[in-house]
Amino acid sequence: MSDIQQTNKERSLAEAQLVKNCLAGRAESQELLYRRYASKMFGVCLRYAKNKMEAEDIMQEGFIKVFQNLKNFRCDGSLEGWVRRIMVNTAINYYKSNLKYLQTLDIDDCSNRENVSVEATDNISLKTLLTLIQKLPEGYRMVFNLYVIEGYSHKEIANSLGISENTSKSQLSRARKVLQEKLKTINAVCYEQIA
Known part of the structure; x- marks a missing residue:
């Protein structure tokens, strides 16, 4: 058995014991599970949320679901990965429940924009990029995250969000155009500061 296989086996056994202890109601194990994944899961939730408060709400709701469904985790x-999937699904459900407040750009607003290269990403920080993604309208942000970050197909996105595949494709295209415009603006400002 290779070192990687041994490490994975040890991790699986440790996770199985942690899950068992959580299911037995041991508060210290529940706290350990939360602390182990909270930081990463907050990052996941933050990508789907408009702001930190919304991300905290999604994460809190997600961890409630984690503990309610821990008995269903197969070791x-x-x-x-299982916790992450719950967080993403919680973000999707949060989005669906707030769908009536969805902000979308008018089609004409997006169709007249030129196609801009995304080479500007090299000149900005990850924090700035995250902020730009958070400022996307909800539908664009949700589709962008699911497609680009989570690797969902347009069919999976359509099924998850209750939209058509074409809507998913157009929202992704529009999200990219909006981000490209913002990156172009940031790049121009950076260039002016250097020149």
């Missing part, structure tokens, strides 16, 4: 997979 043959990654606990972190």
